[in-house]
Amino acid sequence: MLKKLTKYEFKATGRTLGILYLALIILSCVCRLIFGLNSFNAPDVNFATGISSLILIFLYGMLICAVLVVTFLMIIQRFWKNLLQNEGYLMNMLPVRSWQHIASKLLVSVVWTFASVIVVFLSILILSTLAMKEISMDFFREFWTDLMEVLPHIGFDGAYLIIMSIVILLLMTASEILQLYAAMSVGQTQNRYKILCSFAAYIVLSIIFQLIVSLLTWSTGTFIPDGVLMTLFSTSVNTAIYAGTTIIAVYYLAKCAILFFITNYCLKNKLNLE
């Protein structure tokens, strides 16, 4: 069932984002080609070309904003409209458990978040080749060979750090999305002012997690004797890195779990469709 839900979730969201991605890549290629023409560097740039290039740059900036904003809005709108508004009648009549709804939406949202960021980077990369005298694949080939040369030497510590960074990034993204889900799930339990209550719930959740972080930092400073920390950090930088990344990962994992639980509890026991 999770697989089917995810499939339909991708179908429902893919069209809009796919078109936006395509438009952004095409526009950055167009910009690259036009600005790459020598006439732009010539001193006799006339008014018409100046204006049109300005418009092009403006469009490009707008499109980048659109990709990021639409991704964000889609994460909210898919959950709100598809589960808690009219379409919720359909989704909630399916013989599916509420955690499966949340998991499928979360998975798809995380994928789109990463995809949007990657597409934006890719388009900037396309434009950045402008700085090079000529577009040559040599640059990328060199980058690749350098990377391949370095990789075997990073060792276990390096690999651990890279993997942990990715894991933390994923968990952070998931926790941000889940915080939106949890806020909406709490907000919809009210009979009136559902949207306002969702906002309020989001703010309260933010404050709570802020407090937890402050409390954790404070307690580390207070309860762990300085000596312990000093020895830990002085023995090796690696130990500190291991300890640090693990603590961060565990924190975000716990945050995800708490928010998932809140969302699931509300959807399972407190559903309140209009």
Add this chain to the structure above:
Amino acid sequence: MMNENILTCRNLSKNYAHLSALSGINMNIPRGRIIGLLGPNGSGKTTFMKIANGLIVPSEGELLIGGHRPGPETKKIVSFLPATDYLPSWMSVENLVRFFSDFFGDFNAEKADGMLKRLDIDTRARLKTLSKGTKEKVQLILAMSREAQLYLLDEPIGGVDPAARDYILNTIITNYNEDASVIISTHLIADVEKVLDDVIFIQNGQIQLCRPVDEIREQEGKSVDAYFREVFRC
């Protein structure tokens, strides 16, 4: 197992801030009946349907379907037709047929295709391009193409023309198996009266009456429609 009631309500109540939508409903719906849930606007019909499908939770009491509270187990055996426009408008009719076959083990796609063809509905059309009446027909066809044990139809014929209305009611009575029950909520009594076995009159969240249709005709000497007008005279 098969002899027990398909749906049971015990002291079922739903309160909103200043209003009690359902108060202390007790009833048993046996298998193999077509039941009309009849009442004026705002009498609690939709609230009942929503509780039975787990879209809202009761304030007090409970509702059981086949012995379970509304949840994934009951949703497997209940075919629900909501009164609102609930299908995603970007999907085409054939997308929806596939969606239903994917998620409901008891969905009969051939039956759905047959009915869509019979009512001349273009299956490639997106839902947002269809008229209100056609959309309602699609919704009803999807609900009736399941081989469910309980059909909960909330205002199923409101926006449909009289000719299609007859076809749809016919489909309802010919499509369900003898162990299944159908609950139809409506205020268009004259139209549905001929297919009903029992009627439940509901008003202000309370059950006023629960009787077999034949009994009303014999003892009161009038149609359900006329009897309804008498009971709920304004």
